[in-house]
Amino acid sequence: QVQLQESGPGLVKPSETLSLTCTVSGYSISSGYYWGWIRQPPGKGLEWIGSIYHSGSTYYNPSLKSRVTISVDTSKNQFSLKLSSVTAADTAVYYCYMVRGVMIGYYYYYYMDVWGKGTTVTVSS
Amino acid sequence: DIQMTQSPSSLSASVGDRVTITCRASQSISSYLNWYQQKPGKAPKLLIYAASSLQSGVPSRFSGSGSGTDFTLTISSLQPEDFATYYCQQSYSTAYSFGQGTKLEIK
Numbered sequence: 001q002v003q004l005q006e007s008g009p010g011l012v013k014p015s016e017t018l019s020l021t022c023t024v025s026g027y028s029i030s031s032g033y034y035w036g037w038i039r040q041p042p043g044k045g046l047e048w049i050g051s052i053y054h055s056g057s058t059y060y061n062p063s064l065k066s067r068v069t070i071s072v073d074t075s076k077n078q079f080s081l082k083l084s085s086v087t088a089a090d091t092a093v094y095y096c097y098m099v100r101g102v103m104i105g106y107y108y109y110y111y112m113d114v115w116g117k118g119t120t121v122t123v124s125s
Numbered sequence: 126d127i128q129m130t131q132s133p134s135s136l137s138a139s140v141g142d143r144v145t146i147t148c149r150a151s152q153s154i155s156s157y158l159n160w161y162q163q164k165p166g167k168a169p170k171l172l173i174y175a176a177s178s179l180q181s182g183v184p185s186r187f188s189g190s191g192s193g194t195d196f197t198l199t200i201s202s203l204q205p206e207d208f209a210t211y212y213c214q215q216s217y218s219t220a221y222s223f224g225q226g227t228k229l230e231i232k
Contacts, residue, residue, distance in 0.1 A: 038223075045226040046161075046169065046212055051219070059219040062126055095168050099216075102174070109175040110216045111159045115168035 002026040004096050004116035012090075012123050018083040022096030022116055023076075029054050030074040034099035034110065037070065037081045039092040040118075047092075051099065052079055086123045093118045127151055127215050131224035137232040142203045146227045148196045148213035157217035160189055160198045163226075164209045172211075173198065203229075 008020035022035070029035065036051030036059075050060040052070045060068050069082040083090060098114040128151035138144050148158065156176040161169035171180045173189035176196055186201040200207055208231050213224040 045210075046163075046214075046223045048214075048221040048223060051221070059221075062220060102178075104175055104178070107155075109157060109178075111171055111174035111180075112161070112169070112214070113171055115170075118168055 002098060002114045004098060004114055006094060006096050006116045006119040008119060008121070010120055010122060012086055012121060013125050014087055014123055015085055018081070018086050018090060018121055018123070020081045020094055020096075020119065020121070021078050022080070023078050024098070025077070027098075028074075029072060029077050029079065033101075035072070035079045035096070036099065036112075037094060037096055038112075039090075039094045041089070041092045049081065049083075049094075088123050091121065091123045093120050126220060127154065127218050127222050129213055129215055129222050129224040131211075131213055131227050133227060134225065135228045135230065137230050138203055139232045140203050140205055144200045144203055144229065146198045146211055146213075146229075148191075148198070148224050150194045150196075150215055150217075153193045154215045154217035156192045157215055158189075158191065158196045159214045159216060160187075161212045161214065162207075162209045163212065169212060205231075 003025045005023045012018045034051045037049040050070045067084045072079045095118045096116040097112045100113040101110040130149045132147045158176045160173040163169045177189045210226045210228045
């Protein structure tokens, strides 16, 4: 059974860089699939941050692209999120996820299938 | 960017009711549409993928339909555990996006 666990500081100062790690158990990242991050500000909806393929190809939310870096460390079976120049608007619960896919007919469909429990990050001085 | 718009934003219903939530994409996304349920303090849970395929373990009272730009999630007979927030998400583009959510509350 695949499990994901987020870790990282719960408090980050404005203008600094938020860094989170997602540790994967029950599956080897290097075997495939996409991995990524979403966030949820207090009382608000889900915002997709970005994804990374096991090979290292990355895909980011255009509104965050200039500040986001997602990377993979296959030796540790982890992937990470860095968000630079944070402000109070970046305060949120951050979730890591695994994307799986299925072939239906001639097409491959992807969906977020496994999630971490989430970690709260507050941006404040 | 593909924008996803859900309606309604909130909905009050009673146990046993049939409920429909709508999701509209800003461009055609074929059937690359997923639905998730989220309860307070919990991670989202996948209900439907590829617009109409039921995820393993999800009760059959949940169903999805649609293609192109217009999609629906239907709960045929609401149960107490179904009161939650529901999100649609497109996977047509590698830049995923979610709808703003529909909060389903007890009447």
